[in-house]
Amino acid sequence: MKIAIASGKGGTGKTLVSVNLAVTNSKETLLLDCDVEEPNDRVFFDELSQSHTRRVSIKIPRIDNSVCISCKACVNACQFNALAMLADRVMIFDELCHACGACAYVCPPGAISWIDKPIGTITGWAGSSVNLIQGQMDVGISMPVPLIRELKKEALYSHETVILDSPPGTSCPMVWTVLGCDAALLVTEPTPFGLHDLQLAVDTIRTMGMPFGVVINKDGIGDDQVDSYCNQEHIPIMGRIGYDLMIAKTYARGKIIVEQLEQYRAIFSSIWDNIERLVGTKGTSHG
């Protein structure tokens, strides 16, 4: 089972929920930290030992100007303006290249070859019940998606429960994280800003056609607009985590809530049960 933990707004508690669900559920769990711009799930696990690490590169184009016929086919094929025809020569802007390969595919004389451009590192750690793998982009790289795609390959043949901690927002990095998962959990806070970005996230998830539910974090602040919205849209509220200074203090020390504050174990367990019901791996028997 693969579960993505996403949100629209940043800072609503994706990492809090991901890490605590990974610890709470009773199965072998692989936690994938897909927030490759600033992965921090690692901070919460003291006793993991590093299992593997590898560098990730993308293939970007180089043009042999002695073969190029300046036909502009590659420039027209590029959807990201990474290629430009300037004074009859094609210029490549590496940082805009998504490594899609369209330029080489359309080039009539075959003037395009590839070089490797390193973009980040994937690192894995093993523990007794939770294994963690994260991607981390190199400084100066602005495109997270190729690294997220590579990171997700780590879970391809995994038989474990997989929890994917998504980057914030609703653009490509979030979409590529959530894509192919069995369900998504949207973490929000009950404020107008939280609701606004939750609606964007719901619109995005609905286009992907997977089951999803909402977790309300910092419950008790703000207003009841998120509740009204979820009722109106028939979106299940999978759980509520109250606004509690002790959570903030525990989290800020890099500690796992369910291990430090026993009263929250039941809340995260119940969120996990609701996820299992949502994807149908748990019977819906009454009681």
Next chain:
Amino acid sequence: MLVAFSCNGLSLDSPFDSRFGRCPYFLVYDTEQDTYAIIDNHENTNAEHGAGIATASRLSSEKVNVVVTGHTGPKATQALKSAGIAVYTCEAPTCKKALELFQEGALLKQ
């Protein structure tokens, strides 16, 4: 010589636009003929990435020699340099005023 002014309209009286890549039109002035033509740049106005690069590429294909605009970003600057297009920065209310300043030699070359 062809001089392109970033502008927000279809004539010399139109407002001068300080943006380069996302500017909606370019007024291309032919200094030999004293005539001008308009380039519609709307396809780049809403580009997600690389608006400056695509705009530079367009001006290069129109054989423009000089650009007069408010500001060019690092990639556009690099692209214009590769295309051999000189850049002059300007602040003016209208294209007409920008043209006058250019012809008086009052503008700074980037």
